[in-house]
Amino acid sequence: MVDIATRVHNHKWKIDPIVRSLIDTDFYKLLMCQSIFRNRPDTQVTFSLINRSTHVPLADLVDEGELREQLDHIRSLSLSRGESTWLRGNTFYGKRQMFTSEFMEWFEALRLPPYHLERVGDQYELTFEGSWPEVMLWEIPALAVLMELRSRAVLNKMRKFELQVLYARAMTKLWEKVERLRDVPGLRVADFGTRRRHSFLWQDWCVQAMTEGLGQKFVGTSNCLIAKNRDVAAIGTNAHELPMVYAALADSDAELARAPYDVLSDWHEEHDGNLRIILPDTYGTEGFLKNAPDWLAGWTGMRIDSGDPATGAERAINWWKSRGEDPTEKLIIFSDGLDVDKIASLQAQFSGRARVSFGWGTLLTNDFRGLTPDDALAPFSLVCKAVSANGRPTVKLSDNPRKAMGPEAEIARYKRVFGVGKQEALEVVV
Amino acid sequence: MVDIATRVHNHKWKIDPIVRSLIDTDFYKLLMCQSIFRNRPDTQVTFSLINRSTHVPLADLVDEGELREQLDHIRSLSLSRGESTWLRGNTFYGKRQMFTSEFMEWFEALRLPPYHLERVGDQYELTFEGSWPEVMLWEIPALAVLMELRSRAVLNKMRKFELQVLYARAMTKLWEKVERLRDVPGLRVADFGTRRRHSFLWQDWCVQAMTEGLGQKFVGTSNCLIAKNRDVAAIGTNAHELPMVYAALADSDAELARAPYDVLSDWHEEHDGNLRIILPDTYGTEGFLKNAPDWLAGWTGMRIDSGDPATGAERAINWWKSRGEDPTEKLIIFSDGLDVDKIASLQAQFSGRARVSFGWGTLLTNDFRGLTPDDALAPFSLVCKAVSANGRPTVKLSDNPRKAMGPEAEIARYKRVFGVGKQEALEVVV
Numbered sequence: 001m002v003d004i005a006t007r008v009h010n011h012k013w014k015i016d017p018i019v020r021s022l023i024d025t026d027f028y029k030l031l032m033c034q035s036i037f038r039n040r041p042d043t044q045v046t047f048s049l050i051n052r053s054t055h056v057p058l059a060d061l062v063d064e065g066e067l068r069e070q071l072d073h074i075r076s077l078s079l080s081r082g083e084s085t086w087l088r089g090n091t092f093y094g095k096r097q098m099f100t101s102e103f104m105e106w107f108e109a110l111r112l113p114p115y116h117l118e119r120v121g122d123q124y125e126l127t128f129e130g131s132w133p134e135v136m137l138w139e140i141p142a143l144a145v146l147m148e149l150r151s152r153a154v155l156n157k158m159r160k161f162e163l164q165v166l167y168a169r170a171m172t173k174l175w176e177k178v179e180r181l182r183d184v185p186g187l188r189v190a191d192f193g194t195r196r197r198h199s200f201l202w203q204d205w206c207v208q209a210m211t212e213g214l215g216q217k218f219v220g221t222s223n224c225l226i227a228k229n230r231d232v233a234a235i236g237t238n239a240h241e242l243p244m245v246y247a248a249l250a251d252s253d254a255e256l257a258r259a260p261y262d263v264l265s266d267w268h269e270e271h272d273g274n275l276r277i278i279l280p281d282t283y284g285t286e287g288f289l290k291n292a293p294d295w296l297a298g299w300t301g302m303r304i305d306s307g308d309p310a311t312g313a314e315r316a317i318n319w320w321k322s323r324g325e326d327p328t329e330k331l332i333i334f335s336d337g338l339d340v341d342k343i344a345s346l347q348a349q350f351s352g353r354a355r356v357s358f359g360w361g362t363l364l365t366n367d368f369r370g371l372t373p374d375d376a377l378a379p380f381s382l383v384c385k386a387v388s389a390n391g392r393p394t395v396k397l398s399d400n401p402r403k404a405m406g407p408e409a410e411i412a413r414y415k416r417v418f419g420v421g422k423q424e425a426l427e428v429v430v
Numbered sequence: 431m432v433d434i435a436t437r438v439h440n441h442k443w444k445i446d447p448i449v450r451s452l453i454d455t456d457f458y459k460l461l462m463c464q465s466i467f468r469n470r471p472d473t474q475v476t477f478s479l480i481n482r483s484t485h486v487p488l489a490d491l492v493d494e495g496e497l498r499e500q501l502d503h504i505r506s507l508s509l510s511r512g513e514s515t516w517l518r519g520n521t522f523y524g525k526r527q528m529f530t531s532e533f534m535e536w537f538e539a540l541r542l543p544p545y546h547l548e549r550v551g552d553q554y555e556l557t558f559e560g561s562w563p564e565v566m567l568w569e570i571p572a573l574a575v576l577m578e579l580r581s582r583a584v585l586n587k588m589r590k591f592e593l594q595v596l597y598a599r600a601m602t603k604l605w606e607k608v609e610r611l612r613d614v615p616g617l618r619v620a621d622f623g624t625r626r627r628h629s630f631l632w633q634d635w636c637v638q639a640m641t642e643g644l645g646q647k648f649v650g651t652s653n654c655l656i657a658k659n660r661d662v663a664a665i666g667t668n669a670h671e672l673p674m675v676y677a678a679l680a681d682s683d684a685e686l687a688r689a690p691y692d693v694l695s696d697w698h699e700e701h702d703g704n705l706r707i708i709l710p711d712t713y714g715t716e717g718f719l720k721n722a723p724d725w726l727a728g729w730t731g732m733r734i735d736s737g738d739p740a741t742g743a744e745r746a747i748n749w750w751k752s753r754g755e756d757p758t759e760k761l762i763i764f765s766d767g768l769d770v771d772k773i774a775s776l777q778a779q780f781s782g783r784a785r786v787s788f789g790w791g792t793l794l795t796n797d798f799r800g801l802t803p804d805d806a807l808a809p810f811s812l813v814c815k816a817v818s819a820n821g822r823p824t825v826k827l828s829d830n831p832r833k834a835m836g837p838e839a840e841i842a843r844y845k846r847v848f849g850v851g852k853q854e855a856l857e858v859v860v
Contacts, residue, residue, distance in 0.1 A: 003433035161642040165605045171598035212591040 028236030053380035057122035193365030301331025307399030458666030483810035487552035623795030731761025737829030
């Protein structure tokens with residue numbers, strides 16, 4: 001029996017919206033948003049889309065009209081009652097509310113600010129300007145929309161049967177990864193793949209596969225909407241945008257040198273436990289740890305997001321030891337360019353020497369490599385970053401110079417201020 | 431939107447019938463049925479189910495009540511108007527009707543005769559007795575029901591997500607086979623997998639995969655219902671049951687020796703072109719060809735269904751040459767235990783030396799090997815054969831002694847009459 005009503009209803013859709021909820025975003029964006037809302041609400045920022053994979057001609061693949069429709073749809077979204085209830089219900093270990101009433105009232109009234117879109121060559125220039133807490137919420141939906149429109153551009157040329165085989169293959173591929181991870185003793189892994197996912201439905205399926213296949217080894221997803229719908233934990237802490245904007249706002253080299261610690265000082269007041277995770281690499285991990293105040297050594301853990309991950313973890317363990325801390329009680333979160341081999345070897349190397357956890361991103365939710373003849377669905381490296389704050393350019397150095405960004409003169413200044421020397425360049429896969 | 435009507439309707443089903451049509455059977459059964467209906471309609475036969483894979487305890491796996499429900503359902507089936515129209519419309523190269531009006535009238539009135547089912551140890555004894563043209567139509571549905579009930583017994587223990595991954599893997603596995611076959615030059619392959627399929631829906635999917643993936647290289651299916659529904663050609667000619675029953679009916683050794691040729695003489699009168707395919711191995715190919723009348727050498731081709739296939743094909747080519755025929759105009763159909771490797775190598779070996787075609791069976795429609803942890807869905811070797819005719823036992827020798835059947839004394843007599851010497855035993859995979 002055909003449900004005629006459903007079929008007729010489906011054909012009334014003007015578009016098939018990619019992002020259908022303001023909480024279809026990473027949990028840490030909301031935590032950071034609240035911190036910004038409290039500490040730096042009036043900062044004016046510009047976020048900008050950057051396609052590091054210039055061989056992918058986004059503007060040729062994705063129709064500008066469709067892109068505008070998707071972005072306009074996101075601007076029409078507001079928090080639903082159920083979403084608000086879910087956010088308000090999030091607690092620290094069942095005790096204190098994670099989001100304050102002041103923040104929730106502001107968020108409930110929020111619509112995302114305008115965007116600026118222009119075609120430049122075979123790429124899009126997509127920028128967002130305005131107050132920091134509003135503009136920063138564009139990052140994840142903007143990335144997710146572009147990634148999925150690119151997927152759709154490829155999928156539109158495929159026939160019904162090819163599509164079925166494509167997803168059968170993708171499911172098989174992912175399930176083989178899940179089965180390999182199942183055999184990794186003591187594993188704790190979360191989905192960090194929202195921003196560069198193949199599509200929303202695929203990420204949703206990946207989370208179900210991890211839940212079914214890994215049981216307690218799957219600790220949650222960074223995606224709030226999926227966490228809410230699939231009844232799993234929402235996972236995340238903080239990211240580079242905080243030190244990048246704080247640094248850009250610094251009025252002197254001395255203030256600049258202090259900026260990354262000011263960020264964590266603000267965070268320290270608001271959060272404890274598993275949310276106290278150091279992200280040390282924005283301006284070079286080595287200098288950051290050497291100059292870190294003693295109270296930071298008491299934090300729960302550290303996230304390794306660039307450079308060689310094993311080197312980063314060894315450095316973290318040595319640093320904790322040098323500050324009189326017991327590394328076996330500390331949490332190391334690996335989150336850069338992970339796939340099953342790397343996860344298994346890092347777990348083997350550091351299990352027992354620290355608590356270890358993995359934030360698995362693009363190669364969880366978008367590993368369509370090898371599934372189409374011309375590899376047209378392979379993931380690529382798209383980011384959306386704060387590029388200026390109150391009119392000043394932002395800078396990121398990272399532990400991998402290929403992930404650095406900012407004007408050359410400013411990069412040189414930051415390197416001097418933060419005492420960053422020679423860095424090893426590593427390929428950025430995704 | 432849930433279609434409440436569909437959902438309520440689904441829950442009204444007493445059973446989920448496996449065989450839902452009398453033409454969910456192999457095309458050659460209907461061709462043979464018509465020949466029997468014309469030439470030997472009053473022969474009384476017994477068909478019996480034989481599980482060659484005794485390690486599969488069918489009676490432990492499959493509930494007797496469910497089996498009876500499925501068999502009873504098949505007995506309630508009759509030819510629908512559309513099915514009758516499709517059969518009546520089948521023509522030889524667009525000219526003469528393939529099924530006569532007399533046969534169609536008889537078939538339209540047919541219901542399958544009773545069955546006898548008994549549990550013996552961990553196996554079922556399932557037999558069918560009555561007039562040959564009626565009883566012989568039980569073969570394929572009986573096998574398909576038992577194969578699918580065994581699949582269901584395994585699938586019933588799996589959760590929704592496991593099922594989704596299982597079929598994703600099976601689809602991926604089959605599609606990889608299709609992609610390999612796509613690269614085999616000049617390939618012509620048909621689906622012969624009805625009798626030992628994983629399930630009806632899976633066979634139906636396999637046919638769609640072959641259609642989509644192989645285009646003109648996929649020449650059709652032996653399954654009439656799927657041929658009708660999916661608009662592809664129905665493929666098939668004749669099988670061992672004809673010589674086996676004719677032989678059992680022979681009153682003397684001389685008549686016995688002539689029986690296999692009597693079969694083909696009757697067939698010769700009814701069919702021409704691609705339906706004139708010799709199946710030479712029932713009582714040993716070597717003797718059969720040596721003693722064959724000259725008019726048989728004029729037939730279109732030969733089906734190689736036991737023994738080493740390359741040896742069989744070489745023997746066929748040499749025989750045609752010795753009878754003054756041009757082998758490059760002859761059709762060799764391989765149909766025994768095929769999978770992609772064997773298909774590709776046989777095609778490479780015989781392409782250009784004869785017209786080559788493949789009837790791909792169990793490893794097309796039931797290759798679930800390796801897809802469950804304990805391999806509980808691996809195909810097994812179930813057959814349903816004529817075991818007696820007018821009270822006399824039937825015998826099959828085959829070119830592989832492991833496929834032989836019949837009482838020992840009769841096998842010895844047949845070997846003597848047909849001059850069968852030493853045979854090479856080959857493993858029967860499926």
